[in-house]
Amino acid sequence: PLYCFSQKLFTIKGNGSGLKDGDKIFLQYKIDKGVVNDSVVVANGTFNFKGKIKGIVRASLYRNQNPKYSDEMYDFVHVYLEQGNIKLTSKDTLLNSEVTGTPSNEDNSELKVLLHPFLxxxxxxxxxxxxxxxxxxxxxxxxxxxxxxxxxxxxxxxxxxxxxxxxxxxxxxxxxxxxxxxxxxxxxxxxxxxxxxxxxxxxxxxxxxxxxxxxxxKKVSIGMQAKDFAQPDPNGKIVRLSDFRGKYVLVDFWASWCGPCRADNPNLIAAYKKFSDKGFTILSVSIDHSSDKAAWLKAIKDDGMSWQQVADLKGADNAVSQLYGITVIPSNFLISPEGIVVAKDLKRNELQAKLASLLQ
Structure with missing residues (x-):
């Protein structure tokens, strides 16, 4: 099959006892030029969308929550927009609805069946x-x-x-x-x-x-020599990774606006308190932008991050994040006293377990 071709017509028809008259259904998906938003109101227990799409795009349907103005979605379902007639059947919620009718949606239904025991x-x-x-x-x-x-x-x-x-x-x-x-x-x-x-x-x-x-x-893999770098700390002093040679150092990529990063800081603090006197430290690299400097400094203080902090305040263009191939945060690399990458993306209790095996 081909995946890049001229625009083709798709339709979505939804029905089922889970749909109530007056419910508003929102459709949202991304295209090259941005985000497309559409909506319809359920009438006689059904709703319909139609449009044209280039190739195949995964979209989301939401009930009574406009994705443009709400961050937390409780009743939604993913739908693959592609040429053909897509059928959605809702027995109770959109989340539990069945989507069929076109090849990708049939494949997705098969995957959902395989994952059902886990769900x-x-x-x-x-x-x-x-x-x-x-x-x-x-x-x-x-x-x-x-x-x-x-x-x-x-x-x-x-x-x-x-x-x-x-x-x-x-x-x-x-x-x-x-x-x-x-x-x-x-x-x-x-x-x-x-x-x-x-x-x-x-x-x-x-x-x-x-x-x-x-x-x-693959830019930085376990067993490789860690690439040295230098960036300013909050006071403008240049700090190098090589300054920490002789210790295990966790190079941690984060940002003040990153919820998962902030949520993981208590785990970093616990590891730092437990192992900092045994030859371990942390070097946090923020990908905050210059406009977020105040928020960066406040997050360091509020979260109690007492270890070394650096940032060039260029946001996603941070030179170290580019050097290390960072595409998502939080991300981290554990570097040995000799400068070798010994682990990466250690989460929650994995960091303490790894340090315990190395230092105790």
């Missing part, structure tokens, strides 16, 4: 994104919720990788691999699965983007 297990977990303000006061609860959710999402990755390998011509496989690579632990597996995809997928816009991420992820 059922998720109902027994505390989703960190839905914890109440009262829950968030319990630090132990928050840490456990994040760890459980991280382990849960990782438990599904082998199923997703197998799906991609057995569906090399499916656009769903390409989208799935693009999501998995956000956790660089799976970089090698994603590279292998990507190499087995059909050439048309690999050369598509999304395919080229994934290839770039794979290449960037």
């Amino acid at each position: 059922e297990k998720s109902k027994l977990l505390n989703d960190p994104l839905t914890l109440t303000a009262e829950d968030k006061k319990d630090t132990a609860l928050v840490v456990k919720a994040k760890m459980d959710w991280y382990n849960y999402t990782n438990s599904m990755v082998p199923i997703k990788l197998k799906f991609a390998k057995t569906h090399p011509s499916s656009f769903v496989s390409l989208v799935t691999l693009s999501e998995i690579i956000k956790d660089s632990h799976w970089l090698d597996e994603v590279q292998l699965a990507f190499a087995a995809l059909d050439p048309e997928l690999m050369s598509s816009t999304l395919g080229n983007s994934l290839m770039t991420k794979i290449q960037l992820g």
